Structure formats: C-alpha cells, structure tokens
Amino acid sequence: IYGCPMADLTYVKADIKEGAIFQVTNNGDKAPEFVEGYALFFKDGKVVSWESQYFMDDDCDIKPGKTISKQFTSYTEFDTVEFYLRGRIY
Numbered sequence: 001i002y003g004c005p006m007a008d009l010t011y012v013k014a015d016i017k018e019g020a021i022f023q024v025t026n027n028g029d030k031a032p033e034f035v036e037g038y039a040l041f042f043k044d045g046k047v048v049s050w051e052s053q054y055f056m057d058d059d060c061d062i063k064p065g066k067t068i069s070k071q072f073t074s075y076t077e078f079d080t081v082e083f084y085l086r087g088r089i090y
Helices: none
Strands: 009-016 019-026 033-043 046-055 067-073 080-088
Touching: 009 080, 019 033, 019 046, 019 080, 033 067, 046 067
Parallel strands: none
Antiparallel strands: 009 019, 019 067, 033 046, 033 080
16 A cells, blocks of 8 residues: 655755756655656746656665755746655555
C-alpha cells in the first residue's frame, strides 16, 4: 500500500534570472520514492512554461533528514513561479 509523504517534505526556493532553484528536504522518518517537482512559470497570470524533475538519490528516494537541490529553467519570459511536489511511500 502506498502512502502520501507530502506532509514531511518542505522546500526552499531561490529565484535566479532564468528560473528558480528548489531545495527539497525530507523532515519525516520514512524515505519517499520518486519525488517529482513541477515548476510552472507564469506571465501575467498565464502559464508560459513548465519543467519537472525528480528529487531523489541513487536509491530513487529522499532519505530522512536529507536535502536535494534542482534548478528549474524557463526559456520564456516569466514573472511568477509556482512549485508542486508529488511522491509516494511504500
């Protein structure tokens, strides 16, 4: 049975000129698998670009207490970035 690990994951965003860098930390006591982050880039309230990346180590998870960073880039001009996560615990 799979569970939802999202309550134990937090993130910090650092804006950069061409996008954002997200650091995802596992604050729980289990290792969520296949954690995928989605960055949606908006211009004037409309989605102009998006990117997804996995936040995981060589075992395909984020161990308790660990942080993984990824850069998300938009090749289209944007004014806002929204970030979403999904993953599972088995």
